[in-house]
Amino acid sequence: MNAVCWPPASLLGRLRRQDAEALLGLGRPVSYPAQLRAIRQGDVAEHSLLLLQGAVKIVVDTERGRDVVIAVRGPGDLLGEMSTLEHRPRSAHVLTCSPVQARIIHSIELAKFLARNAEVCLAVARMLSERLRSADRRGIDFVVCPAPIRVARVLLDVVQRHGSYTASGWETGIPLSQTEIASMAGTGLSTVEKAFRRLESAGVLTRRYRRVLIIDLPGLRRFGELPGEIP
Incomplete structure (x- = not known):
């Protein structure tokens, strides 16, 4: 699979073919069935997930005991990278909506890869910026x-x-x-x-x-x- 296959808004879809292939070479393959908690809120972040097939939803446990779906992610998306790079506990659950194929990438491996790949690091920064912009827009929509x-x-x-x-x-x-x-x-x-x-x-x-x-x-x-x- 190459960058042409991935949705344009995903991380892999933003990358040149050689950069996407390099990122796909990290970690090891993993499979999850539908309705599984692939990442648990509050856990220590030791890895990220690069989603290849299937879909997941990002869910937050609130103080009032209600689960809130804040986003969905699909093929080509990187999951759990914020907690991984910040060395902080997971801020949300990742629940599979369907059977999922992914690559599990250890925190140290991802950090070293980004340190030596400026183009991929910039693409991750742009992806995070767009997610924050989207969250801001949702907050404004909720008010107006x-x-x-x-x-x-x-x-x-x-x-x-x-x-x-x-x-x-x-x-x-x-x-x-x-x-x-x-x-x-x-x-x-x-x-x-x-x-x-x-x-x-x-x-x-x-x-x-x-x-x-x-x-x-x-x-x-x-x-x-x-x-x-x-x-």
Whole structure:
């Protein structure tokens, strides 16, 4: 596999072919079944995961005992690198949404690799910057946007980062329940259900088990009050 195969927004998708192949040469292969906790919040960070196949969700345990889904990740993404590079406990769980193939890279090995590969180090920095920008945008959306708009923006974000186009429309690419979408949008399940019904009635999307098919992507952008690409 080379850089051309990877989603453009992923770490591997940002790299030149030779840099991607060098990163893929680190660590050792590992497989996880669906619904497994691959990384546990609070654990000492001794390794990172380079995701090759499958999808995961990033989940945080809150002080009130509620699990919150804050992001999803797919092929080509690097997981757990922040705690690894900062030598701090894990800040979130990584739960597999589907069977996963990855490479497990020891902290020291990753740090040494980044120290001698400026282009990869810069790509990691840009990736982290975009994640922080996305988190900032979600925080602003929570203050200024009604819940149905936040639901649409979550769907747009997932489709643009992980989706694939088919003859029937855009597949989200990652299996997410409505409860998980509600968590990412910072709203309740009933609000997601109402938003989905409105979007279905407008011919914007159709639902499948743990998947959403976007039939009218410009219509979804309009619903989310984003006429163009998410900045």
